Amino acid sequence: MSNAADDMIPLTLAGDGASVNIEGPRTTTSLRFRRSPLASPEEQIRQLEAVDLAVGPTQSGNFFADVSHSGWPTLKPAQLDIFQINLGKLCNMTCRHCHVDSGPDRTKENMDRATVDACIEAIEKSGAHTVDLTGGAPELNPNFEYLVDRVTQMGKHVIDRCNLTILTVRRYQHLPAWFAKRGVEVVCSLPHYRKLGTDAQRGDGTYEKSLKALKMLNEVGYGQGDPRRKLTLVTNPVGAFLAGNQASLETEWKDALKKNHDVSFDTLIALNNMPMSRYLEWLLEKGKLDEYMHRLLDAFNPSTIAGLMCRNTLSVSWDGKMYDCDFNQQLEMEIDFPGEERLHVRDFDLDKWLQHNIRTERHCYGCTAGAGSSCGGAITE
Ligand code: SF4
Numbered sequence: 001m002s003n004a005a006d007d008m009i010p011l012t013l014a015g016d017g018a019s020v021n022i023e024g025p026r027t028t029t030s031l032r033f034r035r036s037p038l039a040s041p042e043e044q045i046r047q048l049e050a051v052d053l054a055v056g057p058t059q060s061g062n063f064f065a066d067v068s069h070s071g072w073p074t075l076k077p078a079q080l081d082i083f084q085i086n087l088g089k090l091c092n093m094t095c096r097h098c099h100v101d102s103g104p105d106r107t108k109e110n111m112d113r114a115t116v117d118a119c120i121e122a123i124e125k126s127g128a129h130t131v132d133l134t135g136g137a138p139e140l141n142p143n144f145e146y147l148v149d150r151v152t153q154m155g156k157h158v159i160d161r162c163n164l165t166i167l168t169v170r171r172y173q174h175l176p177a178w179f180a181k182r183g184v185e186v187v188c189s190l191p192h193y194r195k196l197g198t199d200a201q202r203g204d205g206t207y208e209k210s211l212k213a214l215k216m217l218n219e220v221g222y223g224q225g226d227p228r229r230k231l232t233l234v235t236n237p238v239g240a241f242l243a244g245n246q247a248s249l250e251t252e253w254k255d256a257l258k259k260n261h262d263v264s265f266d267t268l269i270a271l272n273n274m275p276m277s278r279y280l281e282w283l284l285e286k287g288k289l290d291e292y293m294h295r296l297l298d299a300f301n302p303s304t305i306a307g308l309m310c311r312n313t314l315s316v317s318w319d320g321k322m323y324d325c326d327f328n329q330q331l332e333m334e335i336d337f338p339g340e341e342r343l344h345v346r347d348f349d350l351d352k353w354l355q356h357n358i359r360t361e362r363h364c365y366g367c368t369a370g371a372g373s374s375c376g377g378a379i380t381e
């Protein structure tokens with residue numbers, strides 16, 4: 001388990017809301033910590049089902065019916081490109097939009113070495129070209145460096161989904177240079193290139209720490225167009241809106257970060273917020289769930305279906321269970337393998353994975369809205 005307590009990781013908990021005049025979620029504690037009913041996946045699904053949704057292609061509010069109506073009578077994987085591992089829920093931050101309900105209190109859910117080894121074996125069998133590491137803060141898992149070393153030695157492209165602030169904690173300050181040596185792509189979350197939007201969602205002081213971490217990455221060659229030092233930023237809206245146009249946002253962000261802070265990066269990806277976990281809580285508190293779900297359905301885009309990440313990604317949780325994506329993972333919707341039902345990653349079988357039907361619920365409308373949304377950003381132009 002992680003030695004988070006030993007590290008004295010600075011916790012970024014609720015900020016001074018009075019000083020932030022912005023419409024959007026603010027930091028919080030985990031739903032689990034507060035014993036919120038929304039900590040239960042069943043309650044999250046029930047809240048989404050309770051919204052009256054007589055809109056979209058079939059006006060049924062049934063995601064799979066809308067997908068079928070759009071020319072997809074079944075929703076199955078295409079090919080396994082990305083093996084995504086969620087190493088645990090422990091995080092040094094407690095962002096309000098977090099779909100994982102991560103935080104410093106989530107110390108129990110961390111992948112152990114035996115499960116990491118089972119993942120490595122499954123990666124060998126899978127043929128996936130990319131290993132995508134997420135959390136929580138994946139770097140806090142004590143097996144993180146072992147896993148990265150093993151899979152880079154296998155020739156896989158490795159992505160670290162990094163919250164940036166963790167790189168400013170003393171114990172993890174070696175990571176930018178360590179990543180650079182191994183060609184790890186660093187995909188960093190930063191809600192906005194301005195301080196206000198970032199600190200409102202992630203906590204006071206986050207912006208300054210994020211800039212410090214970006215400069216550390218720039219210093220070792222990240223963000224300068226080198227494919228072995230790729231630095232990607234991820235933005236998600238602060239509020240009940242869909243992600244903006246990714247291409248024009250990228251130009252705006254590159255100009256602003258360069259001009260104001262002499263920071264550079266390679267790519268920006270813009271994600272929709274998924275109506276689940278702490279973002280769902282915020283929507284309910286503000287009475288905006290109905291509006292947001294209607295916004296997602298009004299923007300339902302059938303041309304995103306072919307590129308849904310559940311069609312080319314396997315998601316594995318800290319305890320080795322398998323899911324269609326990180327969102328289904330957080331809703332505990334394990335993959336139903338034909339004739340087998342639930343399997344552990346140690347029993348991974350590519351043919352069975354290719355044959356299974358993807359499980360969907362209403363949160364899936366977050367992936368098909370507008371230009372679409374996936375771990376790689378917009379799905380269509
Ligand atoms: S959004 Fe990311 S950085 Fe924020 S609490 Fe969740 S896992 Fe941690």
Ligand code: SF4
Pocket residue numbers: 308309310311324325326327328358359360361363364365367
């Ligand atoms: S939430 Fe997951 S299962 Fe649903 S459409 Fe998105 S990627 Fe696919």
